[in-house]
Amino acid sequence: MAKIKFTLFSLKDAVFAFGPIALLLLAIVVSAYYLVDPAPGRTLDFSAGQENSAYEIFAKQYSEELAKNQIALRVHQSQGSQENLEKITDLESNIDIGFVQSGSTNQLDAEARGLISLGSLFYEPIWIFYRSKKEWTSFEELRGKRINVGPDGFGVRRLFRQLLSVNSMEESEVQLQQDENTPATVAFIEGKLDALVMSSAPDSLLIQMLLQTPGVRLFDFAQAEAYTRRFPFLSHVILPRGIVDIGKNIPARDYHLISPTATLVAHESLHPALISLFLQAAKKIHGGANWLSRQGEFPSDRYTEIAVEKQAEKFYKSGPPFLQRYLSFWMSNFLERMWVVLLAFGALALPLSKIIPPLYVWRIRSRIYRWYGQLRSVEHAIDEANVKQRKQIAQDQMKKLDEIEARVNQLSIPLSYAEELYGLRSHINFVRQRVEVCL
The missing domain is CATH 3.40.190.10 (Periplasmic binding protein-like II)
Incomplete structure (x- = not known):
């Protein structure tokens, strides 16, 4: 068991060497997670239409789709497009997005209100x-x-x-x-x-x-x-x-x-990551053929007088973001938001990887080297003692050497550093011989 003990990696020393820097890097990443382009909210409010209307039926389907990505979509009834426009414009209403019929506003008015379109969804x-x-x-x-x-x-x-x-x-x-x-x-x-x-x-x-x-x-x-x-x-x-x-x-x-066409309209403050998520849901809900439209005709960036948001335009040209095709929404969003931080983390990790191993080595060897100070104090006490007191001082220093040797024998270090340990023990014997001469 002793052999195994001395050949094991010193986890305690590794933690003390790596721990502070790892905690610092973790603190940087966590701070960046909340401060650099904050994550989208997990609860959104959707202004739909009257009870049993097509707007309400579709809004509930959006709620089901977003729930698959741990986002709660609260559906609110309304009198229709004009009320939805007012609620989306009024930030105090807490409505994030809703259905608006084309022709309900114009591009200049929509821009003044801070409205964006995610595209048209179906014919009305x-x-x-x-x-x-x-x-x-x-x-x-x-x-x-x-x-x-x-x-x-x-x-x-x-x-x-x-x-x-x-x-x-x-x-x-x-x-x-x-x-x-x-x-x-x-x-x-x-x-x-x-x-x-x-x-x-x-x-x-x-x-x-x-x-x-x-x-x-x-x-x-x-x-x-x-x-x-x-x-x-x-x-x-x-x-x-x-x-x-x-x-x-x-x-x-x-x-x-x-x-007219029903369009998906939001305030410009809507988190960009949610735009792609809504459009993926729209493709599932409105992408099929129905009484009036052909397969794949909707959602579309046409038929809307409100300017289509740039992120939505990218979706219509090339589909969902690359990472969202292979990873969950939250994981892909984390990587998309944090790529700058992750690059900085990698840039820091390279030089730190050269600093941390010497810190680990220093910590192991410091447990050995600090006893040399004790040995030096024993020698100094013998050298400074006058003739009359030398024997008594030698006896006191011999007891101190016994204590040092007992403590050194209890040291537990990896086998790769055994040379320093045995060197220390030989030096203890060397000092002991000098003290014995004075007895």
């Missing part, structure tokens, strides 16, 4: 449902009708007013109501309204229900292409024949629709 057609024995072919048919356009927060009224203007009509020429979609739909079914104007993805339960309700017609925008030329934020989309129910052939023909 203008659905005009009506009850009539004959088909409506123009906006003239709406004159004098009772029409619900939803609350101001939806932004539908603003868009509907623009559509009326290009058809040479005034808002006063129709009877507008601004009830929420669910009670308005009930009133429409009961015959208390002549038409409903909505803007929503076809995923909305109300839209799907109305498309299959007997006696309810859908307005066909035969001039859809002309509308998109007048309003660049609109797109011409087609609701294909039979897409709702192929077996029942609903709808019985193709319908031309004009459509």
Whole structure:
């Protein structure tokens, strides 16, 4: 056991040699972790839409996707795009991101508010449902009708007013109501309204229900292409024949629709690492084919009047960041944020690797060399003693030598330093011989 003991690496000495420097480097890394480009928050607030709306349904899907990366996304209901814009702009509302319909603002206003776009996500057609024995072919048919356009927060009224203007009509020429979609739909079914104007993805339960309700017609925008030329934020989309129910052939023909797009909008203070994470989630949620878009059409950096953030542009050109393709979000984010610190750490580690081994050697040998001071004090005491006191002093120094030798014999050092230990023991014997001469 003794042989094993003396051949083992001295962990205690290594800790004392390496420990202070390692703690210093660790303190630097930890400080940099919190001070250099802080990590993204683990809780975010998302402003969606009304209960059971397409906005709320999609927002909950985003919450599920982000939860896979240990990020909690709290979904808040709202009246729609206009309210979402206000909440994102107002930093005191603590809303980080939300859905905003294209056409709700303009680039200059968005820049002044500090808003950024992560891209467009899906089409939100203008659905005009009506009850009539004959088909409506123009906006003239709406004159004098009772029409619900939803609350101001939806932004539908603003868009509907623009559509009326290009058809040479005034808002006063129709009877507008601004009830929420669910009670308005009930009133429409009961015959208390002549038409409903909505803007929503076809995923909305109300839209799907109305498309299959007997006696309810859908307005066909035969001039859809002309509308998109007048309003660049609109797109011409087609609701294909039979897409709702192929077996029942609903709808019985193709319908031309004009459509804004839902965009993912955030404040410019949103952490850059989260942008890529949201877009990866968007690709899973909106990347497939649906009633109105083809596979891979969304998410997209088109169809948005708000400037697309640079990090988002990189995603659309080359996909997720390199590290996020192979590592977890938090690990890749740590490496991306800390690469400067890690380089500095490597630069420090190289010279320190040359300093620490000598410190370790010095610590081992210092346990031996410090006894030479004791031996020198014994010799000095003998040399300075007068003749009368020399014998007594020699006896005292002999006891001291015995104590030194006993302590030295208890030293535990690695075998590679045994030469220094045995040299010390031989020097103790040498001094002992000098003291014995004086006895």
